[in-house]
Amino acid sequence: MKINMNSTKIYFIDLDGTFVDKPYGPDTYTPQNLNALKKICKNKHIVFSTGRINSDFVLDLTNKVNAQYAICLNGALIVDKNNEIVLHRHLDFDSAQEVLKIFKSKNMFIYPNGIKEMYQNGNLDSVYMKEWAKTNPKHPYSKLDQIKEFSKLFVFGLSAEETKELYESIKDKFPLLSFYLVSNGTTIEVGPKGVNKGFSEAKVCKLLGIDPKDACHIGDSGNDVSSVDFLGKFICMDNSLDFVKQKAHHIGPNFANSGVAKLICHLEDIDFDEL
Numbered sequence: 599m600k601i602n603m604n605s606t607k608i609y610f611i612d613l614d615g616t617f618v619d620k621p622y623g624p625d626t627y628t629p630q631n632l633n634a635l636k637k638i639c640k641n642k643h644i645v646f647s648t649g650r651i652n653s654d655f656v657l658d659l660t661n662k663v664n665a666q667y668a669i670c671l672n673g674a675l676i677v678d679k680n681n682e683i684v685l686h687r688h689l690d691f692d693s694a695q696e697v698l699k700i701f702k703s704k705n706m707f708i709y710p711n712g713i714k715e716m717y718q719n720g721n722l723d724s725v726y727m728k729e730w731a732k733t734n735p736k737h738p739y740s741k742l743d744q745i746k747e748f749s750k751l752f753v754f755g756l757s758a759e760e761t762k763e764l765y766e767s768i769k770d771k772f773p774l775l776s777f778y779l780v781s782n783g784t785t786i787e788v789g790p791k792g793v794n795k796g797f798s799e800a801k802v803c804k805l806l807g808i809d810p811k812d813a814c815h816i817g818d819s820g821n822d823v824s825s826v827d828f829l830g831k832f833i834c835m836d837n838s839l840d841f842v843k844q845k846a847h848h849i850g851p852n853f854a855n856s857g858v859a860k861l862i863c864h865l866e867d868i869d870f871d872e873l
Contacts, residue, residue, distance in 0.1 A: 601833075601847065601848045601865065603814065603865045605811075606642065606814045607643060608802075608806065608812070608813045609635075609638070609642060609643070609645070609862075610646075610647040610795070610802075610813065610815040610825065610829070611645070611646050611647065611816050612646075612648060612795075612815075612817030612818060612819070613648040613650060613656070614819075615780075615817075615818040615835065615837060616816060616853050616857075617631055617646070617659075617858050619853050619854050619856060619857060624730045625655055628855070629873070630856040630859035630870070630873040631857075631858045631859045632663075633859070633873040634858065634859035634863060634873055635858075635862065636662070636663060637862075637866075639663045639664050639665070643665070643808070644663040644665050645660075645665050645667050645668065645669060645799070645802055646659055646665065646668050646669070647668075647673070647795050647799060647825075648669065648672075649670075649712065649750065649752070649780070649787060649821060650670055650712055651671060651711065652668060652675060653712075657677075660679055661679060666679055666802075667684065667802050669802065671712050671789070672750060672778065672787060672794060672795055673789065673793050673794045673795045673797050673799075673824070674688070674749040674789055675749060676798050676801065685801060686749065687790045687793040688747045688749050689750075689751070689775060690775065690790070690791075691747070693772045693775050694748045694751065697751070697768065697772060697788060700764075701753045702719065702739050704755070704756060704764070705718075705721050705724075705755060706753045706756065707724075707727070707753065708752075708753050709751070709753070710752075711747075711748060711749050711750055712749070712752070714734050714735075715734060716734050716735070717736075717738070717741060717742050718736055718738070718739070720738075721755075722736070726757065726784070749789075749790070750788065751788035752785060752786075752787050752788075753785065753788075754781065754784055754786070757784075758783045758784050761779070761783060761784055764786065765779045765786050774791050775789070775791055776788070776790065776791050778819065778821040779820040780819040780821055782837075787821055794821065794824035795815065795817075795822060795824050796824035796825040796827050799815060799829060800813075800828040800829070810828055810830065812830055813830055814830065814832070814833060815829055815831070815832050816833045816850070816858065816861065817832075817834060817835070817842075818834055818835040818837055818838045818853060819838070819839075819842065820839070820842060822842065823841075826845050831847050832845060832846050832847055833849070833850055833861065835849075835850050835852060835861075836849055836850060837852045837853050837854070837857075850864075856870075856873075
């Protein structure tokens with residue numbers, strides 16, 4: 599069913615599982631996805647809203663769609679197009695240490711602060727190792743003690759069933775932290791309580807003089823659902839888990855094979871063949 603986007607003045611676009619459809623491997627996307635955003639950024643704002651850090655990859659994309667800001671680390675970090683920090687929030691340190699103890703007790707693979715460096719306990723032949731993680735720099739758990747601030751934790755290493763069970767057991771246990779089930783239910787992300795994608799998207803709307811009701815977020819994971827509480831529309835991709843789909847105002851195509859481009863063409867009456 600067609601959804602009316604006439605009032606939409608800004609799109610917030612998730613990267614992994616949404617825009618980054620990986621036609622040529624990790625960190626790649628089809629030209630149609632980029633071209634669709636380039637078409638609409640002439641009349642509407644585009645802002646990438648991601649769990650990633652403010653890397654060269656994210657900033658390059660930000661500039662390609664003429665975006666004024668990028669939202670990173672699931673909302674814990676906002677930077678402008680010149681990579682100047684607008685907002686940066688951190689996890690409560692004591693709470694982070696407590697939840698890290700739990701993750702370490704289960705020999706999980708831990709990625710702090712959006713940096714692609716793994717902290718682990720030696721079980722690198724695990725069947726739950728992600729393909730993209732195999733070549734990342736690796737450190738023992740003891741090196742986590744050298745990190746003095748956390749803005750995000752990204753952890754995996756259990757089955758989907760075990761990951762969900764762990765998520766359910768801790769999501770309400772730490773009042774100063776927020777937990778998200780992502781990557782098709784195989785990963786847990788941790789962020790500061792009250793600071794999420796939706797919160798930071800509303801902040802960017804204010805900076806741009808846009809009513810958040812005239813904003814739309816497009817994503818696929820548990821960390822995208824927070825936009826429902828702040829923005830006018832949330833559209834999820836068809837590869838989303840069921841609990842994400844239940845929160846969405848509209849469900850788009852699967853992210854693979856230029857899913858974002860197909861969705862934007864549908865929403866904005868663009869001919870896909872012209873991309």
